[in-house]
Amino acid sequence: MNELTLLDWKRRIFELYAEIRRDDDAEHAWRNWRTVRDELFRTHPQSPIPSERRASFAGLPFFDYDPSTRVVGNVEPAERMQREIATSGEQPYSFTRFARTRFELAGEQHALDLYWLDGYGGGLYLCFADATGGAETYGAGRYLLDTVKGADLGERSGQLVLDFNFSYNPSCSYDPQWVCPLAPSGNRLGIPIRAGERFPNRGETRSARRVRAGRARAGTR
Template identity: 55%
Template sequence: MKPRYRRNELKETQQLWEWREKIANLYYEVRSSPDAVAAWGLWCDTRSTLFRDHPQSPIEPADRKAFEGPTIFPYDPSLRLTVQLAPVTSERITVATGADGDLSMHAFARTSGLEARLGGELTLYWIEGYGGGVFLPFADATSGTETYGGGRYLLDTIKGADLGVVSPDGTLVLDFNFSYFPSCAYSSRYVCPLAPSGNRLKGPVRAGERLPISK
């Protein structure tokens, strides 16, 4: 039985490796495209295919065949926003993530430029540990009604969700049309870090992934 377990573990690890590669390649295409709407269309289509067909999909296996893909708001160019980043007093957060252990991260920057449009600013976090990565979760006025109650992710660079780095002029483009649900929104198999209280916008963000519309 032990060798069989190891074979299964190897197969699952290879599948996860492939999933991560496909996500990283997708976001490379998004960053490289001069047409934000076309890049968003590619993002929507690729994620729908992966969620339906890939063995590492967060959709339960029995539901994948009928799954048409994540439900997405129409592209809203007014929610592609340019912000400045300001340093912040380091705030360290540790989140339990089930079998994966504790996840530690610290705040490293706060946006400037979202308040007028979205009713608040957001803190960017750096996930600690080997390599590290940028993490930007948020909640807004749609959370729990039109979108997942625990909030959404916009950046999670460890897992390939990287829309681009800060420009030489110190600005960063945050395109909320690419915001998406954490895996725990789809399955209890996952335990995900959710948006901290300081990353809850007062205004609605009707862009990116949303809950299915009742028919």
Template identity: 55%
Template structure:
């Protein structure tokens, strides 16, 4: 039954991000993301919150929605194409190939970010990052903004720009439970300025 509940979790997350991409108003979409994830974390068998903590967990701590933290960026060929590789516990080996470099974040956040492609069957885009809040107000290992294997994908504009809304940044499961091993943000994806948007530490 564990596989069945995992499939249900993934289906619900996929449906959530589909609804987010269809929404006309980003803040309304964010409120849906917040409320849906609160319910899943407190009630679902696949929640990263341990079963004995779920009843009293309450809500995922988040910064207030900030429209200035939503960007539509162009993508360029990355300067560094070295593949990052590592182990992620029971999930085995992971390889991350730099797929693109953003263009449009540096003026606000102090640096551009690398978008990775997860090698392997099916593949998927992946965007982890750290910033000046990491280790203080947010998890030191960083947060995720995109992980399309797990359906965390905010989509593109009609003219092909990638939507990066940091209000949807979230902690990896390993922040919530030692049962998980997660790939962390590489040094090239450390933003020098604070990103007070998305999930924070309680």
């Protein structure tokens, strides 16, 4: 039953991130995260990898772990603003920008908007794009936090843990049947972040090209 397999997928992801938050060794947590996700992508009925490609699936491609890309971000209130954020499908999703997180990375100060999902009971959403997008990483953005789906790296003394080694591609990068919100315009960093997940193994997938074409037509909201 599709609903029960989806429930099992979500349960496993929530449990995985709970393990990450408990692990004091960030690189060990990252390696475990990769191992579990590879197994889920290879074998689970809810894998975003199309079923006909799972037998040949060799694992998700990643940059090497880089401890310098694990930072904490101060959370600063921002003017609340409801936005319709573009997705890989035809319809946008409604989010509320409620804060910004500021952090230092590569010797520079940066900031990213924090969004709250207006539907599904709500959840913190942080998707970003950087200077590797379109060449080394998925051009429409990578996810770092998506708490409604379990992706939650926790806090340290009131600051958000932002470990870019845990950045991952949205499901729509593997199969266009999935509809994913994309990186909003305020969350585009001018530096390359060579940490986290790279392009899917086939290079820029048909789905990625489709998303880029759609963004060119509709613009980034």
